[in-house]
Structures are given as structure tokens and as C-alpha cells.
Amino acid sequence: MASFVSSKTTAASRRAIDLLVADDSPRYCEILKRALSRSGSTFRVVSCAVSHSEVIRSMNSRPADIVLMGESLQDGSFTGFGVLSELRNCFPRTRVIVLLKSNREDLIVDAFRSGARGVFCRQEPLHALCKCIHAVHQGQIWANSSQLRSALDAFASTAPFNLVNSRGRVSLTKREIDVVKLSVDGHTNREIANKLELSEHTVRNYLARIYEKLGISSRLELRLSSIVTERSDPAANRKLIAADSGVRASSLRATGS
Secondary structure (H helix, E strand, O other): OEEEOOOOOOHHHHOOEEEEEEOOOHHHHHHHHHHHHOOOOOEEEEEEEOOHHHHHHHHHHOOOOEEEEEOOEOOEOOOHHHHHHHHHHHOOOOEEEEEEOOOOHHHHHHHHHOOOOEEEEOOOOHHHHHHHHHHHHOOOOEEOHHHHHHHHHHHHOOOOOOOEOOOOOEOOOHHHHHHHHHHHOOOOHHHHHHHHOOOHHHHHHHHHHHHHHHOOOOHHHHHHHHHHHHHHOHHHHHHHHHHOOOOOOOOEEEOOO
């Protein structure tokens, strides 16, 4: 498996993690709920849903920490992807893992572009899913090596990550670089605000300006693009680091293919 390593501790993993399981098959939801409950991990499946309306109703009633979203719901094929943007906008503290039936490259890329924090193929064992849930809950991005390659290739083929302007200077201010560092490390807006002694509103404004300057639209793109930049343009990455000695690229841990 591969995941972006967060600087945060594992303290959050010691409390119960509330899960919502969503899929077009009620039977699959129930099987997965029982398996997770018996896994020995600190998981609590608070709800199961089989449609878009049930997902939103369940989240309004009792927001989950992690949503395990099947690629399809009873609303139709691949309708699970359509719920991701709404969850990201309405429940920003909830993280979504998409459960794929196969490692199709287009579905992996669509999942990440839609706001998923992890992708997981159903053919993989339960213990790997448990690791995936814990990693995403701690602020990491989860994918296996082949899935990660697909995502990085897709982001590398889009507009470049413009860290350096035409004069060879870093296009971000020092404060924006501070925000980038903490965001890439997996910190939430609230945690960034606390560390930098800012309001959450100010952090959101900084992120909006950063996204505009770099030509991206989400925190996930910021993380993936930072990895693409580190690989394709190390000189730009060195200039970013030189601009603030506290900035470092997010490291990558790989434990399999």
C-alpha cells in the first residue's frame, strides 16, 4: 500500500471511528458492517445507506468520520461518485474512501478528483481495509502503488504546478507556504489555524488564494501536485524549500504493489 504520511500522531486512532457504509447492495453493506465490527479495530458502523438520499439523511442525522462509498448506489451505475462533491461541501470534516470493484484507472482518477481521500479495491483483504480507514482518519491519502501511479500520471498530464513565477521566484508568500506545508502534512483548517494563530476563515482565504495561484481546486490536488512537482521539477521544489526552511514535501510510504 501507499499513503501520504501525516505528521500527526496516532492518538486520534485510539477513539472509536464512526463509519457510514454506502453501496447499491444492502447485503454487501450488512456483510461489511459485521466484518468491521468483528475486526478488533475501534470502528463503529453508525449507518448503512443504499441511495443518495439515504446517505445525506444519515449524515444529517449522525455525521460519520469516514464514509465507505461504493462506486454505485441504487440510483444507478457509478452514482456513488456523484455524492462525493456534496459530502465534501456539506460535511467537510468527513473523509470518504471509495470502494472499487476493479482497479480501473479512470475510476481511480475520478474518485480522487471528486474528493475521495482513499481508494480501495474490494478484492483486497479486510485487514488492509482496516489500515486504510485508520490512515485516512489520521489525515493521510490512501492508495496502493498502481492506483497512486494512475493518479499521479493524471495530475502530471494537466497544467503544471506553478510554484515558481517567470522571474524564478516562488509565487507564494511565506505565510502561504506555511499553510501549504501544514495542509500537505494532513492538518485540518482548524489545526492550521491553531498552529499559525489565525482564524479558520483566514486559513480558508489563504487556501483559496493558493489554489488560484497554483491552478488547482482542492487540498487533495495540492498534495498530489506537490509530489508531481517534486518528481518532475526538483529545482522548483528546492526553491520552495529555500523560501522557508520549515517547508518539506510530503513523504511517501510504499509497502506493496
